[in-house]
Amino acid sequence: xxxxxxDPGPLSVPEGAIVSxxxxxxxxxxQYFMWYRQxxxxxxxxxxxxxxxxxxxxxxxxxQVDKSSKYISLFIRDSQPSDSATYLCAIALYGQNFVFGPGxxxxxxx
Amino acid sequence: xxxxxxxxxxxxxxxxxxxxxxxxxxxxxxAMYWYKQSAKKPLExxxxxxxxxxxxxxxxxxxxxxxxxxxxxxxxHLHTLQPEDSALYLCASSQDRGRxSTDTQYFGPGxxxxxx
Numbered sequence: 001x002x003x004x005x006x007d008p009g010p011l012s013v014p015e016g017a018i019v020s021x022x023x024x025x026x027x028x029x030x031q032y033f034m035w036y037r038q039x040x041x042x043x044x045x046x047x048x049x050x051x052x053x054x055x056x057x058x059x060x061x062x063x064q065v066d067k068s069s070k071y072i073s074l075f076i077r078d079s080q081p082s083d084s085a086t087y088l089c090a091i092a093l094y095g096q097n098f099v100f101g102p103g104x105x106x107x108x109x110x
Numbered sequence: 111x112x113x114x115x116x117x118x119x120x121x122x123x124x125x126x127x128x129x130x131x132x133x134x135x136x137x138x139x140x141a142m143y144w145y146k147q148s149a150k151k152p153l154e155x156x157x158x159x160x161x162x163x164x165x166x167x168x169x170x171x172x173x174x175x176x177x178x179x180x181x182x183x184x185x186x187h188l189h190t191l192q193p194e195d196s197a198l199y200l201c202a203s204s205q206d207r208g209r210x211s212t213d214t215q216y217f218g219p220g221x222x223x224x225x226x
Contacts, residue, residue: 008150043200043217100153
C-alpha cells in the first residue's frame, strides 16, 4: 500500500462550484499535513499547513484532517478559473521529511 | 530576487554531457532539498542538506551529485544521464530548527530536464 494516495483526476468543475480534494494515508502516526498548489511550469506553492485533526480555514480554502479515518481534504469555495492547477498533499511524521501525493489536476471552467 | 530561484529553467542534454543545475534561496533558511518530479508520480526526495551538511540521500544513482557550498546555494551536478532521468527537478528550502522539527518547505520553479 502506498504511503499517500490521491486521485490524479483530472477534475473539472464549473466556476463557482465547491471543490473537494482528498488524500488518504496509511500510517496513523502522521501528524503534519500540508496542501500545495502547482501551476503548470511552476514549482509547488504552500496553501495550507495543519497539525492534528480538525479544520483550518484561510479565505476560500478549508483544510480538514480526520486522523481516525486517515483522510485529509481541501475544500475550495466559490472556485475560480485561476484555481486551475495541480493540488498536492504532503504528510509527515514528527521530525521526518514530508511524503507527497501524486497530485490532483483541477480545471475550473468559466 | 525573492524566494527560491533555479537556473536554468529548461535544459536539454545528451547522455554523455555534463551539466549542473543551480538553486539559490533568499529566505534565510538553513536547509535545502532536491526533488525529482515525473509525470503522474509523487515528488521524489533526492537529497537533503541541513546546515550545509548532507543529512539524507534516498539511494539516488551516482550520476547525480549534489553540492551545497553554503546555506543559500545548492547545485546538482549531472553526468552520463539516461533518458528516464528526464523530469522536472525542484529545489526547496526550509528553516531546520533542529532534530525533530518539521518545517514548511518553499519551492523554486524547477528545471525541466530532457535527456536525449
